[in-house]
Amino acid sequence: xxxxxxxxxxxxxxFGAQTAYVEGILTINKEEALAVVKEDEHITEADLVIVKPxxxxxxxxxxxAIEPRHRIGGGPIFxxxxxxxxxxxxxxxxxxxxxxxxxxxxxxxxxxxxxxxxGGEGAKYTYYSQLKNIVLVADTDxxxxxxxxxxxxxxxxxxxxxxxxxxxxxxxDMEPETVETYELAPVTKRTAEENALPxxxxxxxxxxxxxxxxxxxxxxxxxxNRMVPTFMHPNEVIDGxxxxxxxxxxxxxxxxxxxxxxxxxxxxxxxxxKTINFLGVIMSNLNVALEQKxxxxxxVAQMAKSLGADAAVVAEEGYGNPDADFIACIVxxxxxxxxxxxxxxxxxxxxxASQPLVALDEKANAIVSCGNVSEMIxxxxxxxxxxxxxxxxxxGLSGGWNHDAILGSSVREDGSIIMxxxxxxxxxxxxxxxxxxxxxx
Amino acid sequence: MKKAILYLNQFFGQxxxxxxxxxxxxxxxxLVGPAMELxxxxxxxxxxxxxxxxxxxxxxxxxxxxxxxxxxxLEDKEFDIFFAGPAFRAGRYGSxxxxxxxxVKEKFNVPVITSMNDENPGVEMFKKEMYIFKGGASxxxxxxxxxxxxxxxxxxxxxxxxxxxDEEGYYGRGxxxxxxxxxxxxxxxxxIDMLLKKVQGQPFKxxxxxxxSDLIPIAPAIGLGDLSKLHIAVVTSGGIVPVGNPxxxxxxxxxxxxxxxxxxxxxxxxxxxxxxxxxxDPAAANADPDVIVPLDALRAYEKEGxxxxxxxxxxxxxxxxxxxxxxxxxxxxxxxxxxxxxxKAAILVST
Numbered sequence: 001x002x003x004x005x006x007x008x009x010x011x012x013x014x015f016g017a018q019t020a021y022v023e024g025i026l027t028i029n030k031e032e033a034l035a036v037v038k039e040d041e042h043i044t045e046a047d048l049v050i051v052k053p054x055x056x057x058x059x060x061x062x063x064x065a066i067e068p069r070h071r072i073g074g075g076p077i078f079x080x081x082x083x084x085x086x087x088x089x090x091x092x093x094x095x096x097x098x099x100x101x102x103x104x105x106x107x108x109x110x111x112x113x114x115x116x117x118x119g120g121e122g123a124k125y126t127y128y129s130q131l132k133n134i135v136l137v138a139d140t141d142x143x144x145x146x147x148x149x150x151x152x153x154x155x156x157x158x159x160x161x162x163x164x165x166x167x168x169x170x171x172x173d174m175e176p177e178t179v180e181t182y183e184l185a186p187v188t189k190r191t192a193e194e195n196a197l198p199x200x201x202x203x204x205x206x207x208x209x210x211x212x213x214x215x216x217x218x219x220x221x222x223x224x225n226r227m228v229p230t231f232m233h234p235n236e237v238i239d240g241x242x243x244x245x246x247x248x249x250x251x252x253x254x255x256x257x258x259x260x261x262x263x264x265x266x267x268x269x270x271x272x273x274k275t276i277n278f279l280g281v282i283m284s285n286l287n288v289a290l291e292q293k294x295x296x297x298x299x300v301a302q303m304a305k306s307l308g309a310d311a312a313v314v315a316e317e318g319y320g321n322p323d324a325d326f327i328a329c330i331v332x333x334x335x336x337x338x339x340x341x342x343x344x345x346x347x348x349x350x351x352x353a354s355q356p357l358v359a360l361d362e363k364a365n366a367i368v369s370c371g372n373v374s375e376m377i378x379x380x381x382x383x384x385x386x387x388x389x390x391x392x393x394x395x396g397l398s399g400g401w402n403h404d405a406i407l408g409s410s411v412r413e414d415g416s417i418i419m420x421x422x423x424x425x426x427x428x429x430x431x432x433x434x435x436x437x438x439x440x441x
Numbered sequence: 442m443k444k445a446i447l448y449l450n451q452f453f454g455q456x457x458x459x460x461x462x463x464x465x466x467x468x469x470x471x472l473v474g475p476a477m478e479l480x481x482x483x484x485x486x487x488x489x490x491x492x493x494x495x496x497x498x499x500x501x502x503x504x505x506x507x508x509x510x511x512x513x514x515l516e517d518k519e520f521d522i523f524f525a526g527p528a529f530r531a532g533r534y535g536s537x538x539x540x541x542x543x544x545v546k547e548k549f550n551v552p553v554i555t556s557m558n559d560e561n562p563g564v565e566m567f568k569k570e571m572y573i574f575k576g577g578a579s580x581x582x583x584x585x586x587x588x589x590x591x592x593x594x595x596x597x598x599x600x601x602x603x604x605x606x607d608e609e610g611y612y613g614r615g616x617x618x619x620x621x622x623x624x625x626x627x628x629x630x631x632x633i634d635m636l637l638k639k640v641q642g643q644p645f646k647x648x649x650x651x652x653x654s655d656l657i658p659i660a661p662a663i664g665l666g667d668l669s670k671l672h673i674a675v676v677t678s679g680g681i682v683p684v685g686n687p688x689x690x691x692x693x694x695x696x697x698x699x700x701x702x703x704x705x706x707x708x709x710x711x712x713x714x715x716x717x718x719x720x721x722d723p724a725a726a727n728a729d730p731d732v733i734v735p736l737d738a739l740r741a742y743e744k745e746g747x748x749x750x751x752x753x754x755x756x757x758x759x760x761x762x763x764x765x766x767x768x769x770x771x772x773x774x775x776x777x778x779x780x781x782x783x784x785k786a787a788i789l790v791s792t
Contacts, residue, residue: 149692149719198640210722267629268633275633310640320761341632346619347762348616349694350694353615354764356649357649364651365647366636366645368631368635369648372619403689432628432629434627437620438617438618438648439605439606439617439618441603441617
């Protein structure tokens, strides 16, 4: 499987008469773009705003991030989700780099939504403050979940994906500025040099905790709760086979942009043929029932063993209940003789002294830790808020609260906020960007 | 000018050796023994105003009396920070430093700093509760150990950024927090580095050292005959509360629990009770709260004589995102109530 990602490096984004990309400047016809958003009649109100690194802007509740892309030769950028099923990971896909489509609720947030500060001291808490972002702020008529803490956010998330496809299509006839090539020979057809290196699999545990359909990550449009682990080509993951869900506390979440750019996959590719033989991805999940966790761990260990893996990297999209899957998977791999490194974040509580993962095992002796969901963050008021600031407190965002006897509300009268890192949009960057780590004090 | 007070034992307080270990606590104005070195290391901005001296045996055998006496010395003193030791490898002295630091911290809420050698049993006893610097084995390390305590004390007093336990040189207190690395290395590079070392059998350092497991065995099973005599309590982390959540238990990362009277109830009715748990789909539990607090089934068992009765309250909190430490504390508090009520069997319903 061979994938070419053709890159266009966006230096600035402006609104204008015609949606086009010219010499680093991405121009968006707002009216046309909003028409794409409103193709879904459930979108009742919508606006677009452009935000850039350093802008004194606070975005909340942020629901999703997507990289604008276009698939050469036709086909949706998210097969089985925004269009018909087709194989992802082959051929050429064009990408507008250094920018994302951010989807923000005009009023209502939920457990899974997050916050982004584009400037000021809060900017360091998320990856997305470094990007130029096209922000879709919208509301829907999804009355059944308007006041629910857990929201599927379907209309908004799909609107974001349509918008990303629409924007991405403006480069469809252009030659990319750079091309990255991702190619792996079939596992049994590798060169002698490749075969002589340690064989490594990447095990991904995307979010799948909700029994009801509509909240979990999707694999080619298929709910990850309804699958057992399966072997995938890494190209599929970075070419739109996976989309993010709408369930996990936000700092632990992997956005669709995160899947499209998965740094751990790209890093393993870099090492391929030099220090490791990158076999591919075992796509697992994070279901809640113990039997399902154990079944997933069995599948993963068997697949790794059958593929001849000497080593594995396991990454979990979540904390709390999913820690049980994470540790069970590492233990199963170690028991199968596969040397394993875990990639996760921690939850050490208000005093920092709580057990960092819900489940622990001494076999999980190699873990890279990307952050702490419990970290308390206080940020000053921001000049501009896109969305609705009160949602952080009112709507049960995982890192916000309406009332606390000592701390008061997450949203203070002057517009300053106090929150747990938990609600920072994809803040712990467990996909691999994180330059945070955890230390003992 | 910031003020400091130092605690010493009879030996370093220049009273005498083992034969004077029963020396009762005393407080002196000014500097005795190691206090002079501490003053020198702290410099001109901090004054060591008093030295407290107490015999190791006195502190060991009449601990409460010693602590009370010392607290009474301190009541009318102004001080911003409290030091004890260094205690090196002296076990009784280490324990004394730990005890007095813990008490002073609790009573006066000032930073407390001590220093011990890693073989001093005081380290294991007190490291979670205070800064204990990694000290030398004997008084030969006095200057170095005092310097480490003083340097860190100045950082606290000047509100400087405090680094990790390893970097500062004290024993980790079990408190984990996120930091941005000084030379940023993305997680991807850290994974590859660790992976290659692990594969090649080279030493590597996990960023999450796994602490020794802390499992509590489940109590032995109760025989059916015994069950018919016992009152059963229900405890849940599933967030069932009376509608309106009177105790304002948090929907995630809970720090509170509630108890709700059910002696006059035969069934938990949707609309009267609800779940406030944010970590699962609440539809089934809101429609029939008995799926989490199975009062209807227990009443049936009670009627059939399978169980002796039902505790008049059920206990509830929320498990999602709730830290292990908070969960353990709430568990202990609820268990204490149940034990006081003579309850010997409980159903713990998770979700």
